[in-house]
Amino acid sequence: MTVTIKDVAKAAGVAVGTVSRVLAKNKTVSEEIRIRVEEVIRELGYTPNSLGRNLRLNKTDLIGLVIPDITNPFFAELAKHVEMLASAEGYSVLLANSHDDPAAEQQQVQTLLGRLPSGLILVPVSESRIGDLVSGRNTVTVDRPLKGQTLVGVDNRRGGYLAADYLLSLGHRRLGYMGGPQMLDVARERYEGFLSRIQAFQQRHPGQSLAVQTVDGNFDYKAGEELGNRLLRQEHPPTAIATASDQQAIGLMRAAADVGLSIPDDLSIVGFDDIPLASLVLPRLTTIRQPLAEIARIALDAILNRPSATTECKLEPVLVERSSTRAWSAR
Amino acid sequence: MTVTIKDVAKAAGVAVGTVSRVLAKNKTVSEEIRIRVEEVIRELGYTPNSLGRNLRLNKTDLIGLVIPDITNPFFAELAKHVEMLASAEGYSVLLANSHDDPAAEQQQVQTLLGRLPSGLILVPVSESRIGDLVSGRNTVTVDRPLKGQTLVGVDNRRGGYLAADYLLSLGHRRLGYMGGPQMLDVARERYEGFLSRIQAFQQRHPGQSLAVQTVDGNFDYKAGEELGNRLLRQEHPPTAIATASDQQAIGLMRAAADVGLSIPDDLSIVGFDDIPLASLVLPRLTTIRQPLAEIARIALDAILNRPSATTECKLEPVLVERSSTRAWSAR
């Protein structure tokens, strides 16, 4: 039998209201009684039943988190930060994977909303049709936008721009770009940012030769390897490649090794995200860092403080220089 | 204002009990009334409040999942499988990280239990003091044991044994073992299994020289790198190393590269777990595979079908041969 607030009250010789006040850290409780109640609570191993509390208050301390795939290190990192911050505030997180499938996403969101969470943190899939479902439901989207919802993420155009800028400054003139799924805004924005820097260069240096090849596909390791092979197995492969994710970059490293290219001597690589693994691969990966801890903090803040306005928060990405990139001089 | 079962009852001119029966698809409701009630429900856009229901039934459709760290690819994979299976059965999963900290774990478990989940899937930390908390609470532990609780995991001794057996068969005679935190049963068992094979070899071949060096630390990438440096930066480093996790193995690869050792020519490595990344690193990692999908399935099954017995389910690990290992002949 589980122990309820009533049992505590009886054991401590007080009324349930008093116990409730102790739990709520209400100051209008005498020191003496507070101590006694707290002692009894510990003795009986009492845990407040959140169902009762939630029903009474008509709200839960649950945060829904819907992401494409928890095994993606980027989302795992996001989930970790969200969970840490949430539990520090007394909230628990309901995790659901959408597997980048609109139908699955709709199902997951619907189920989670039925559990009356205080808020929903969402990384929407493309072609998401959940706009109606979440409208007016205290939702924040992260990483990817959803019409009418607050978005917290990084300035992806700026990130793509930084990658191109860096590779150009290193002297590379045969560039490759490995994009994410072009149906995703994030993927397109990163690519556009990359291109915009390229075009600016071409306008300033009309004479110089500058070649850019582009491929795109999923964000994961496997896509990185496959797309890498497409990019590298040709007559004049790029001397530097920027990718739309670190996972792609790591897959690309694999492909480069299979082709016999050494990094960074024959090929420079710039990733995107700065997942934990980026600083451990061989060689350590230069990448565009997303301030994920801050993204999580802002997202949760928006959820818990319920800011009425639908805003858009674009954080600044940062280039992290490591060992997968190197200056290039014409050979 | 949200519409409750009472509103529906009033609008339909019936009692709340009747509406409840319609919702429960109870057959003891006349066709006529059922139709009318269902119509009113649609008109008012009524959705049952799960809080009230849960409080009344004293149970939820929630599964608690407490793991050390979701950014560990092994646990991320576990979480993914658990979530997929759970949502297919209409359950949602509450995720909590313990950060391998007994106090945090206790806090998390307590919070989750307060939400009255249908069951709890737990990867306990060492020195866990939550035995009392979860006793009689429909709990299953995964990967690591907790006294008095059903355990689903792999036969770790067998896994360690397989690694040693494989390296010996390859001709290696200077071996290294990189263990996990020795306070963890899993870590000790893998090591013991490794040693048991070594000792068997020594007994059968008393004349042959055979050296084993051991280090241990955390399961993560960083520990792998640090411990790797300890193992490799000495006069006669091992020619083959078995690790207690793939993350360690990948960190070890880093260390080997820094020392100037090439894999598998100068050093063979066998990992443990077979995380997705294992087949993508350079070179692809030979490892002891844990059948994680099956582990998740069995664990969830145990939770949902509430088998009374406290059992122990040890699955068979499998050696996956890839490119990080190679035969060794005395030089």
Place this chain on the structure above:
DNA sequence: CTGTTAGCGCGTTCAT
């Protein structure tokens, strides 16, 4: 400062 009590929304038992 503390005890008492009325619901929060729902499922179920007991009448009818």
Place this chain on the structure above:
DNA sequence: ATGAACGCGCTAACAG
């Protein structure tokens, strides 16, 4: 077959 009433565990309002 249906209605009425109770109580799940809790908080807040009110009374003392």
